[in-house]
Amino acid sequence: MTEHPDEPKPPARRGRRPGRNTTRQAVLDAARRLFATNGFKDTTIRAVAAEAGVDAALVMQFFRSKDELFGAVMSLSPDALTRIAGAFGGPADSVGERVVRAHLDVWEGDGPDGEALRAMLRGAITNTRANTQLREFIEARLSEDAAQFGSDVQDAAIRVALAASMLIGLTVGRQIVRVTLLAEEEREAVVRRMGPALQAVLLPAP
Incomplete structure (x- = not known):
């Protein structure tokens, strides 16, 4: 036309x-x-x-x-965040094991979320921006729910920081440095060993 x-x-x-x-x-x-x-x-x-x-x-x-x-x-799926946050639901006397298990399930997964988080962790060692992203991500995930276990804001903040450091160290040992005994240990065995320690940090005895 x-x-x-x-x-x-x-x-x-x-x-x-x-x-x-x-x-x-x-x-x-x-x-x-x-x-x-x-x-x-x-x-x-x-x-x-x-x-x-x-x-x-x-x-x-x-x-x-x-x-x-x-x-x-670094963008993560809503499912990864939900699984970590959801670990705080349920009986308080087993929250330590649930948090460790959820952390390992997400961070050691074979899908995009696990790859993204491991990349974040590797990057945090050499890159300030990645370090900030990693710290804020883990502390936010813990603090949103850990706050329900205590009214002392300063004390809760310190406990969250300790718990975050423990979880980061666990992933570094198993996934980054790959300490032989730790890297080869079955996931549930790690949960049973570390759960009580994280429990004591998140929910200290009165």
């Missing part, structure tokens, strides 16, 4: 071209795997691009820096 000069042209299509979202997700998935395996320092934009099968310049179009890419990788 012939166009007339005075006839309005159809509006230009806006938004991202088809496939862009899929490519961005492929970059995120590749970065998540590499951060979890190599840590923040040894993961490069070029390596992420190669893993995703795209050009490094395209990765920089999506994420302006490695820090920004790392921040995007």
Whole structure:
């Protein structure tokens, strides 16, 4: 059909071209795997691009820096947060074991959440931003529910910090440094051993 000069042209299509979202997700998935395996320092934009099968310049179009890419990788599913927070439900006398079990289930999982958290932990060793993300994530997850076990705000804050440090140390020993005996120990055996210790921190005897 012939166009007339005075006839309005159809509006230009806006938004991202088809496939862009899929490519961005492929970059995120590749970065998540590499951060979890190599840590923040040894993961490069070029390596992420190669893993995703795209050009490094395209990765920089999506994420302006490695820090920004790392921040995007840290997004976790609502299910992971619910599982950790849900550990505080139920009888108070077994909360220690439930929290340890939930922590291990999420942090040692084979899915995206476990990979993201391990990447966060590796990155926290060398990157200040990742360190802050890790600290805030763990303390927030614990403090939201641990506060119900005591009215002394300062005391509760210290107990939360101790519990968070214990859980981080557990993951470092099993997943990052891989202390042989600890890394090879069955998960439920670790829960039984560490649960009472975390219980004593979160719910000290009157």
